[in-house]
Amino acid sequence: MYAALNESGTLIYAQNAKEKGKYFCCRCEKPVKLITTKARKYFRHLNKIxxxxxxxxxxxxxxxxxxxxxxxxxxxxxxxxxxxxxxxxxxxxxxxxxxxxxxxxxxxxxxxxxxxxxxxxxxxxxxxxxxxxxxxxxxxxxxxxxxxxxxxxxxxxxxxxxxxxxxxxxxxxxxxxxxxxxxxxxxxxxxxxxxxxxxFEPQGYRLNPVLMNQHFIRRLRQKNDHNSQQVKLDFFQRHHITVEDYLDNRYFVPIAPIYFYPAWQMACGQSKRLLRQPLLKFKTRKKPPD
Missing domain, CATH: 3.40.50 (Rossmann fold)
Incomplete structure (x- = not known):
């Protein structure tokens, strides 16, 4: 910040402030410190320092x-x-x-x-x-x-x-x-x-598929963000069935943690867009098995 209050409550610009003065934030009134560099002078909250x-x-x-x-x-x-x-x-x-x-x-x-x-x-x-x-x-x-x-x-x-x-x-x-x-x-x-x-060599742990039960169906019905609504609309126009009815009692197997969109959207035709994960980019096997 480029200005702060002194002990008298007067607004002081950083360029005119003295090094040993006490200053306070104009908004929250918490103590700030005058920072001086070769390029400029400015105030910064003490907790940030x-x-x-x-x-x-x-x-x-x-x-x-x-x-x-x-x-x-x-x-x-x-x-x-x-x-x-x-x-x-x-x-x-x-x-x-x-x-x-x-x-x-x-x-x-x-x-x-x-x-x-x-x-x-x-x-x-x-x-x-x-x-x-x-x-x-x-x-x-x-x-x-x-x-x-x-x-x-x-x-x-x-x-x-x-x-x-x-x-x-x-x-x-x-x-x-x-x-x-x-x-x-x-x-x-x-x-x-x-x-x-x-x-170290960890012991393997086998995961069972997850059932799309009524709890998940209720959560899916509450998904009203733009992307979810678009997937639901496109799916209904193509198949004349709601995604909730289509996915009811479906099993979802565990998948690699590399996908941008949730599994329910990909099951309904959404693209398998990948997350940006640069450490995986140059692996010999770029997309290892799930």
């Missing part, structure tokens, strides 16, 4: 944990600059050509795609470990853009709680039911070597 410091501490602690787990490797570099792609991975194994990113801040999909592509162009495998703003004991939609795949883990995501020093591997992630409920299995590692985190 504290959050930034906390995020940096979480990120730094997480990097130290990962580095400690990789101490047997002699070729581990931190903040190693790759000039060709103008990228600086958190941790880089130069001989193995592996970049490890400990992602704590929210990251837009465009930037994630750009960074994954950059590594791929140099023949570098990138491993993304989530923490900070992404830390959770569940898999949410916001996590799915970081989805990876291996024959051993199926579709998986790795998280690191740097405060508790706990790695969590969410593996064999799937969509189940007509509305793409996210199913996962989970393994927690404490004070383990990173290789064990990546290479």
């Amino acid at each position: 504290n959050n930034d410091i906390n995020e940096r501490e979480i990120h730094l602690t997480g990097k130290k944990i990962i580095l400690n787990l990789l101490k047997e490797f002699s070729n581990v570099k931190t903040e190693f600059f790759l000039p060709t792609i103008q990228q600086r991975p958190d941790i880089f194994l130069t001989e193995q050509k592996i970049a490890i990113e400990y992602q704590c801040a929210l990251l837009k999909i465009n930037l994630l795609e750009e960074r994954v592509l950059g590594y791929h162009q140099l023949g570098i495998k990138s491993i993304w470990i989530l923490g900070g703003n992404y830390l959770d004991d569940q898999i949410q939609k916001k996590h799915l853009k970081f989805l990876n795949y291996s024959d051993r883990l199926g579709y998986y995501i790795i998280m690191l709680d740097s405060k508790r020093q706990i790695f969590t591997v969410f593996h064999h992630i799937k969509f189940i039911g007509p509305f793409n409920h996210i199913f996962f299995q989970r393994q927690i590692f404490q004070e383990r070597h990173l290789a064990e985190v990546l290479d």
